Amino acid sequence: MSKKAVILLSGGLDSTTLGALAKGEGYSLYALSFAYGQRHGIELARAAEQAEWLGVEEHKILDIDLRAFGGSALTDDIEVPKNTHVKEIGKSIPITYVPARNTIFLSFALGYAESIGTGEIFIGVNALDYSGYPDCRPEFIESFEQTANLATAAGVEGKKIKIHTPLINLSKADIIRKGLAFGVDYSKTISCYDPSQSGEACGECEACILRRAGFERNRITDPAIYAAAPLNKKTA
């Protein structure tokens, strides 16, 4: 029987690639997504499609309303920043940061992992072509892993909890190349912070800019549908 792993799956470019990598390593996957009050509900539809493509054992979607706290452009009625120059992205923490989001997501992944009897958790954080969120950095992940081992019965009993972050030091272009090698269909992944009701990506938020630049560096056309004009020199 293959080893079980919990994977945090948003249906975006990174987490879908992550799923393909984990599956490639022989894990049987238990996917976890969150309805956390994000503006872009299309995420969850994409997550479900990708979970199916990945052939996961189980896909849980938990309802946790982070709008109860507010304070982020991803959950509140605050404008998502657009057309930031790609070189400026990640230099400070933007308004799209959701307080404690990855700590909350990883905590649930930990509970899920413990309940299915595994210590393997995959999260698609990236600290290179990213928006500068503190909870995507390696030092955060290492510290969470340590906490997880102290938090759980599994950890206490010596069954080590491991937080896998195979994308953390990859460029967006590298992530895309790896995903394509595993057959990921990026037309069915959504990265945009501010998509239209019908699921078109805006093309101008930080997530879109990083994604488009990643495809461009690979000289591949991004198969996502964008509402905005093609990427130009101003942003790439």
Added chain:
Amino acid sequence: MSKKAVILLSGGLDSTTLGALAKGEGYSLYALSFAYGQRHGIELARAAEQAEWLGVEEHKILDIDLRAFGGSALTDDIEVPKNTHVKEIGKSIPITYVPARNTIFLSFALGYAESIGTGEIFIGVNALDYSGYPDCRPEFIESFEQTANLATAAGVEGKKIKIHTPLINLSKADIIRKGLAFGVDYSKTISCYDPSQSGEACGECEACILRRAGFERNRITDPAIYAAAPLNKKTA
């Protein structure tokens, strides 16, 4: 203006005493409770009463269904252990342990704290007269605090996150004495893992046994209403 603090409030003996202590230190309180699928919904009614008594600025009750994972007698249809000898309690991790519960609760407290602009979080964990849950121990709390400082914009910007655990090294008897000094009405707190529909404590689960022994050591009658016979030598 007094300093804000987030307090995890279950409406039990420990968290109510915790609230009284934090208020006594001059904090203005932001209480956080969870509807997490616990068997004993009476908890949330008690939490609301105690929040009112404490005069909190705000009381949020978040809906997070930990039954989605299962694996605990507190959320599933698994029998709660009864009549464990008080000296045996805490020596191993019992079936009432909920995987990653305090990690999840503290993660939400962290998000709440960051959104209201404070780094002060109070949790009523106790590692002395307790059920042996790994996520009540000082080493877990210290590690979570470190993670929290790496996880958040506040932490990165140098606004330190502090997890306050004033009860962690107190005996149950000491906690009760402190609470009484602050005027806590323990008849309105619920500790039982398995109360009746009408809110009577069972008197025989580990939480009841520890509570009753704490009152007995203080030679005070526990004002809680118990379904079982008075505490006897077998358990105390």
